[in-house]
Amino acid sequence: MIPFDISFLAQSTITPDQYSLLCLFVGMVTVLGLIIVMRANAFLALITAAMVVSLMAGGAIQDKFARVASAFGGTAGGVGIVIALAAIIGKCMLDSGAADRVVRAFMSIFGEKRSPIALMGSGFVLAVPVFFDTVFYLLVPLGRSMFRKTQKNYLLYVMAIATGGCITHTLVPPTPGPLVVADQLNVDKGLMILIGVMIAFPAACAGLWFSSLMNRVMPLPMRPLGNEPEPEAIPDDKLPSLWISLAPVLLPVLLISTNTVLTTMADAERAAQLRPGDIADWNAFRSRIQQDQDADDETNFGKHLLATINGNDSDEERARIAELLLQDGDLNGEEQNELREGLNRFVLLDKSFPKNRDAFLGTKLSATAMSLAASNPARMAPVTAERMNREVLESAYDADVVKPYTWETAKRKASNVTSMLGDPNFALLISALIAMWTLAVQRSLSLKELASSVEVSLMSGGLIILITAAGGAFGAMLTVANVGDAIQNMFPIGSDAASAKLLVLLLGFGIASVLKIAQGSSTVAMITSSGMLVSLASPEVLGYHPVYLAASIGAGSLFGSWMNDSGFWIFAKMSGLTEVEALKTWTPLLMVLGATSFVCAVLMAIVMPLV
Template sequence: MTPLDFCLVGQSLLTDDQYALLCLLVGMATVLGLIIVVRANAFLALIAAAMVVSLMADGAIQDKFSRVAGAFGGTAGGVGIVIALAAVIGKCMLDSGAADRVVRAFMAIFGEKRSPIALMGSGFVLAVPVFFDTVFYLLVPLGRSMFRKTQKNYLLYVMAIATGGAITHTLVPPTPGPLVVADQLNVDKGLMILIGAMIAFPAACAGLWFSSLVNRLMPLPMRPLGAEPEPEAIPDDKLPSLWISLAPVLLPVLLISMNTILTTLADAERAAQLRSGDIADWNSFRGRLQADTAAEGDGTNFGKHVISTIRGDGNDQEREELASLLLQDGSLNDGQKEVALAGLNKYLLLNKDFPKNPDAFLGSRLSSTAQSLARKPVARMSPVEAERMNRETLESVYDDDVIKPHTWETTKRRMANISAMFGDANFALLISAVIAMWTLAVQRELSLKELTTAVEISLMSGGLIILITAAGGAFGAMLTVANVGNAIQNMFPIGSDAESAKLMILVLGFGISAVLKIAQGSSTVAMITSSGMLASLAAPETLGCHPVYLAVSIGAGSLIGSWMNDSGFWIFAKMSGLTEVEALKSWTLLLLVLGTTSFLTALLMAAFLPLV
């Protein structure tokens, strides 16, 4: 029996949901088995799991593996440039002394007595564009230097560094994990930066408090690290200025955040919504619906499709009353028109599946904008985009004297479009990379050849991260093809109650990510896999809150349960001079505090600041 025959037999014996969950279990077993048992590279494990799940999922046999490559390319196209540029920025900041300047600035601000805050703040800022292990390598010598001055609090210093570096590494793009999670859940990267940083801050404070507690309960001496002498500190006059040092970190954050703010303001206009007077001829508008609905035959026409879209599953009284209002005889008074407009905006314009196909709508040619939006995956369509698609669809069906054309390009929208160009993450990181490279060349007096060599070294390390994240994206896409998200949703009592849905799915994301982290050790793999499993649930109408909170919950879960299978565990232990038992008592418990605090903060913000 071939693998394909085995899949067909499984599908015939199981329900759709059971078979989807079987695909999930087989995919997870493939990832964990290859990483834990075979010790395979995460890229090979994830791409193999993607192909296994794709083979099990429905679809033409000739597309089973080619669609994996397509999904891989889609993810790489979305995050590859950003990850590569972040690697260049990190390398150049380290080699030029810019990272060292940032740390010394924090130390000068907070002073020696508050040096743990300075070390935590340095890690917090530097881990945004720089990978955690690099940040820890950079800052540990400073922590050791502080101990030589004070002769106390060594464990507090190294745990403070770990606190700042670990929390932004898992919650704030453009580090790979949160970047891919934001991409897979269709979360604006600027919003992910803002909310991730807001949630990371109280978690970092809790981590610093916990570090102080562990330092009092388990004071440890600073031990020598091998036979190598401690590195000499670079003189201040050999370091770049503070503003030049901070520019590669702050510039992309400012540009991306500005784009998010202006786009949010433009979206708040809801320019595509139907307003009073937009339906200029109610009789003609309703007459088309009434005639189509009364037409004989079972075929679907425009009016029947509109009314069936409004009615939904037929169990909502408000929807039924709206359908009856549109189909009743006689003219509508002003009050009835306002009720009908509100209902059309709510039940028709916000429906992401309203057009029946991307090109034509029951005989009416759609505009290019509506066609483009209709081809967009439902999970990636925002409410504002759904309104625009459906308003364009209505305007394609009706003449201008029935439904007035709307004005999409308002002043705020034009400003948002300009900011979208400069606030694109790829462009923002490119500018930051240029600044970081220029700083390195000037500060270390490098030739163009030497600068090229430094950049190539950073790109080689970033290339592996791109491969892993793209493979994880392909794995997540195949889980979506296998309808895993729908099966998970059907397993849990996620009904119309927005509060219960919100809490259940956020808890689910946190829990799945934590289990995956404990099992295979990589926070990035845990985040990518979890977001792929839950991508189909990442809609405000399902969550009851913005999907950014699901993204942060997944990132928080990826901090839980770091032990001997996590490279971060060994980096912390070996670079700090701690034994395995001491690392379990300090590092592992610290990440438990960081992850739990982040998740609880995300739950509170989702409840009181849902952003929907």
């Protein structure tokens, strides 16, 4: 009889890290076995793997499966609305002719001679809200039409379409893969869009160059696709205007990016940090800590503060700050500045300083401090930690000792407004309404017909939501099993060497690549990889912003596409290529895109770490 709780294995001769890696191995075997061998749907494979890993991980037996459902709901709540709205936007843009208008605009800008650039640019833009297979279905007829005009470069045309569609599909939200990765690694969606586009552009250029090279090496003819006639082009007067067509794509990018910029500016103020004069009475401030240090109780506020400063390992700078707090006599101006900076660095930035309770070691916390302390430390931004700990200090001391700070600065008030308007759920809702209105007007649809069209799009988006939420639950259970810590202990990530910290990017790229090769889905590869590495995704550990880890995972999910990838078959069948021709063109193209994206992510992490 198989026991319901097999976490007792963790107590055997194997180490905790080895047991965590065993959980990871079993989880991956479950996912890959169900998808590859049993041909199970990705949702069933991921949710089964999540339950298996949860069963192996520690915790109360009654919570084993309940926490899987909780993690599933958390992921669905974070990305479900966005994915559903993106599905509506994509279908409405296709049915209304808005997507066709965008493509023709690119064609008119670049001209016939530069039509590969136009096709690549069209795929690049349209794959942001529209899934890759839909983008390819839309653009392949234009590539075939271009070949009928020029009688050359057919392979270049279809590879250019694939280049643009694939690269933003794996790097730029709200496409499900990068959206979930950003959510799991706690990366701002606007920043993910900005950095994703910056990395995707040079990768797309490299892909276009490679497409041109392959077109010269093996110039393939255009072949008929079954017995179906080539679709006729829609007249220009039946298409919506360019700006209306672009609005569903550009509006959310504009709103989300504006919020990111203003929030970054507000965060850069570091309003909660201790500034000169904020500690009005240094003697009174230190007196409480010294009294607590001499008290008989094992744990109190002062002892906990000193323990936070001293950290887990010996450090001369930390020891100096503790010495200044405990020494007798007045502090001179230089010592006050030294102590203030030490408190900012070692206390205010510590994400675990307060406990999640209304009374913290004898100190009644403010409502703000209680709310912030309830957050997940792994997902807490440094500026939030500073605010939480400043609230704790102000709760522990009178205003004549620690002066109150002002959080709602002018920049913060502006960012609060854009946080509402730039929320991805709201931004895509507005875009979806515009896309629906365009479809209704352009095709003269009744409300019932419009509702029917939206319902069709939601059915396709529902499956994506289920898969991404199941993947999020799987990643959460890997976190419960301490897989991230085990992986971190295998590599010198915690060292000060930049080369060692950059190994995490290689790790994310490599894991996503292996998963992509093994089971074929870029989305599953991204979700699983980010779930494994979530515990490493903080600027303090990495030395650079985790957005670059997210981009590296996205780059890895492109690497190694072959016959188990649905994209492979879409490219081959819709282009009229044989399997061997697709292996010679599609597979190396995605390797070029993935490798270039990864190199760009590494270079940007070095040159522009964003920490």
